[in-house]
Every structure is written in structure tokens, then in C-alpha cells.
Amino acid sequence: MPSAELPPVFILAAGLGTRLGFESAKTLFPVTGRPVLEWILLECRRQGVRRVVVTVLRQHEQALSRFCAHGVPAGIKLSVSVDETPQGTLGTLRIAHERFPSGRLIIWLGDIVGAPPLARLEEMTPGASAVLLAHWRPDYEQSGVLTVAGASRLTGFREKPGRLPVPAARVWAGVATIEASQLAGPAGHDLGRDLWPVLAASGRCRVLDSDPAEPLIAVDRRADAGRLAAALSRAGIR
Numbered sequence: 001m002p003s004a005e006l007p008p009v010f011i012l013a014a015g016l017g018t019r020l021g022f023e024s025a026k027t028l029f030p031v032t033g034r035p036v037l038e039w040i041l042l043e044c045r046r047q048g049v050r051r052v053v054v055t056v057l058r059q060h061e062q063a064l065s066r067f068c069a070h071g072v073p074a075g076i077k078l079s080v081s082v083d084e085t086p087q088g089t090l091g092t093l094r095i096a097h098e099r100f101p102s103g104r105l106i107i108w109l110g111d112i113v114g115a116p117p118l119a120r121l122e123e124m125t126p127g128a129s130a131v132l133l134a135h136w137r138p139d140y141e142q143s144g145v146l147t148v149a150g151a152s153r154l155t156g157f158r159e160k161p162g163r164l165p166v167p168a169a170r171v172w173a174g175v176a177t178i179e180a181s182q183l184a185g186p187a188g189h190d191l192g193r194d195l196w197p198v199l200a201a202s203g204r205c206r207v208l209d210s211d212p213a214e215p216l217i218a219v220d221r222r223a224d225a226g227r228l229a230a231a232l233s234r235a236g237i238r
Helices: 036-046 056-069 088-099 120-127 192-202 221-236
Strands: 008-010 049-059 077-083 104-109 128-136 143-150 154-158 172-181 205-207
Touching: 008 036, 008 088, 036 049, 036 205, 049 056, 049 088, 049 104, 056 077, 056 104, 077 088, 088 104, 104 120, 120 172, 120 205, 128 143, 128 192, 154 192, 192 205
Parallel strands: 008 049, 008 104, 049 077, 128 205
Antiparallel strands: 104 172, 128 172, 143 154, 143 172, 154 205
């Protein structure tokens, strides 16, 4: 557990979950008896996070409130930011940060489960406008693609570009740290289309490779939930 307190984690959980066939908030989809959000919060606590902000659409506010009544792990101070109208990932994040400001923040997409190295991401942030976690995947279809120079400087980001040769691409797995001042500049409402390309062009955005032994899993379709359940079982997590 890190000695210094980590920045707040902003969990972007306003997804509709239509591909999951799930009527409630996507991040409340159950995997081995716990909502995806609970798995994320448990990992946040394990790594020493104390403050968490969760975004949610108005139509899912009651469902998230019910979860908060019994599903928040002890030691986590959780705040909820309601997005009245869908603003996209960047727009929703801006709204949440206006309500719960912080000089730096950790972004965690609400359908991503795993053990991203939050302390390492935070250590790299003071020398960079943002640090994205790069995660190799065998299937690049429908995924954001990073291009890098040297070991870790981000030079380009394209959202959902289709399949590319593996040596030319890395996939952002949905976790990053960022200086809050960077949220105000780019126009638009989407992290992948609007924010990351601007930061890449600035030359101040860095990339950290994730540990392939600790894969991150996006629960986007029901088959993904099965993959996550199997990964949790292999890790001895119940």
C-alpha cells in the first residue's frame, strides 16, 4: 500500500450497457456475485485509494444509490456525480470534476476490472500532462490505438481505428492519471476522440505498459463477464 495518499479515482460509470443486454447501469452488472463496480472499489481500497467519485446517468441514479447503501467497501469515501444528459466520457468527467475538484486525478472506466498500478501511474504524472496505461490485446478491433516513441512518450492516439498490425499498436485499457488542468482545453466530449489526441500532440503525454501477468478485462459483453470470472478464480479472488 502506498505511503502517500493517491489522488481521487474518478470511475466513469455512465455507460448504458446495451451490448450486455443489461437494463441497469453497466457497471452494476454482476460477476461472480458482485457488481463490476464493487470489484473496482475493492481493488482501489487494496491499493490505498481513499476517495472515489462515480459518474452515473440520471436514469441509473436510484440503482447506484441502492448499491452505495451496502456495496461500498469500508475505508472508501465515495461521491456520486449525476450526468443529467449524456455528455460522453470527457464531458461526464468534466462535470464530475467541477463538483469534486482535485489537482490531479485517476480516471478508471467503469467496465474495466483488474489491478492497474495506480501508484506507478501517479509517480509519472508530475513530469507529464497525463499517463495512459497501455495494455496489449490480441484483438484490436473496436479498440483505441496508441503510438509511442521510444519507451513511453505518446505520439498519437486514434479511437476505434479497426485492426492494425500488432507491432504498430497498443491498446489503452481504460485507466490513466491526468493533471486536472488538461481537462479544460480540448473541445468535444470523448476521451478517445478529443482528449488523448490533443495531449499526444503536445508531447507531454506518457505511456506506461501494463504487466501482462495482471490483465485488465473490459466487461462489455456477457462473454467478457465469463472471462473475468475465470480470471478472478485463477487469482483466488472470491
